[in-house]
Amino acid sequence: xxxxxxxxxxxxxxxxxSLELRCxxxxxxxxxLFWYVQSPGQGLQLLLKYFSGDxxxxxxxxxxxxxxxxQSSFNLRKPSVHWSDAAEYFCAVEPxxxxxxxxxxxxxLAVHP
Amino acid sequence: SAVIxxxxxxxxxxxxxxxxxxxxxxxxxxMMFWYRQQPGQSLTLxxxxxxxxxxxxxxxxVIDKFPISRPNLTFSTLTVSNMSPEDSSIxxxxxEERAGNTIYxxxxxxxxxx
Numbered sequence: 517x518x519x520x521x522x523x524x525x526x527x528x529x530x531x532x533x534s535l536e537l538r539c540x541x542x543x544x545x546x547x548x549l550f551w552y553v554q555s556p557g558q559g560l561q562l563l564l565k566y567f568s569g570d571x572x573x574x575x576x577x578x579x580x581x582x583x584x585x586x587q588s589s590f591n592l593r594k595p596s597v598h599w600s601d602a603a604e605y606f607c608a609v610e611p612x613x614x615x616x617x618x619x620x621x622x623x624x625l626a627v628h629p
Numbered sequence: 630s631a632v633i634x635x636x637x638x639x640x641x642x643x644x645x646x647x648x649x650x651x652x653x654x655x656x657x658x659x660m661m662f663w664y665r666q667q668p669g670q671s672l673t674l675x676x677x678x679x680x681x682x683x684x685x686x687x688x689x690x691v692i693d694k695f696p697i698s699r700p701n702l703t704f705s706t707l708t709v710s711n712m713s714p715e716d717s718s719i720x721x722x723x724x725e726e727r728a729g730n731t732i733y734x735x736x737x738x739x740x741x742x743x
Contacts, residue, residue: 616662617674620671
């Protein structure tokens with residue numbers, strides 16, 4: 517069955533430090549891949565997406581993600597974290613053609629000043 | 630990107646009652662979906678709202694509990710019927726924007742059942 521794994525439930529970083537959030541998926545082919553962010557009390561905002569082509573994708577708020585087919589991974593990165601980045605981050609996959617998102621469990625990011 | 634509005638944004642409901650959540654999109658979209666996010670959990674797809682026909686439900690969700698309407702290409706409703714405290718969740722409407730092949734979400738409707 518298709519699944520998405522976000523191994524880190526909670527991550528704490530200092531403001532200004534770099535960040536990497538991990539995401540692995542299980543699917544026979546390359547699905548569409550997404551990262552969403554949910555700030556406290558808010559809905560989901562799309563950070564970035566990967567469909568095909570360049571495996572390094574740029575998103576909003578200074579985030580980027582790299583698709584690695586050999587590792588079935590789509591890790592999210594940011595070179596310098598801001599306090600406003602504290603939120604929950606969800607990786608999601610859309611198995612091609614079905615228009616349904618399968619979400620990971622989420623990673624809660626805390627940022628220390 | 631599509632702008633998605635949900636009503637109500639929050640509500641506190643009595644056990645045994647039903648509540649209808651509305652989702653309005655500012656442009657015509659083919660695909661509309663309803664997700665549930667239980668407290669501290671990730672998102673789970675409830676159903677795909679089909680315009681002009683019955684919704685397609687995912688495993689574990691049934692029409693009697695979560696009736697869905699989709700009268701046109703910009704509007705859908707989800708009803709949570711005969712609520713119990715276990716239905717306390719965030720219910721999110723989402724749409725697929727065909728042009729960008731991307732799925733966007735509304736702000737969610739935060740329901741607490743007491």
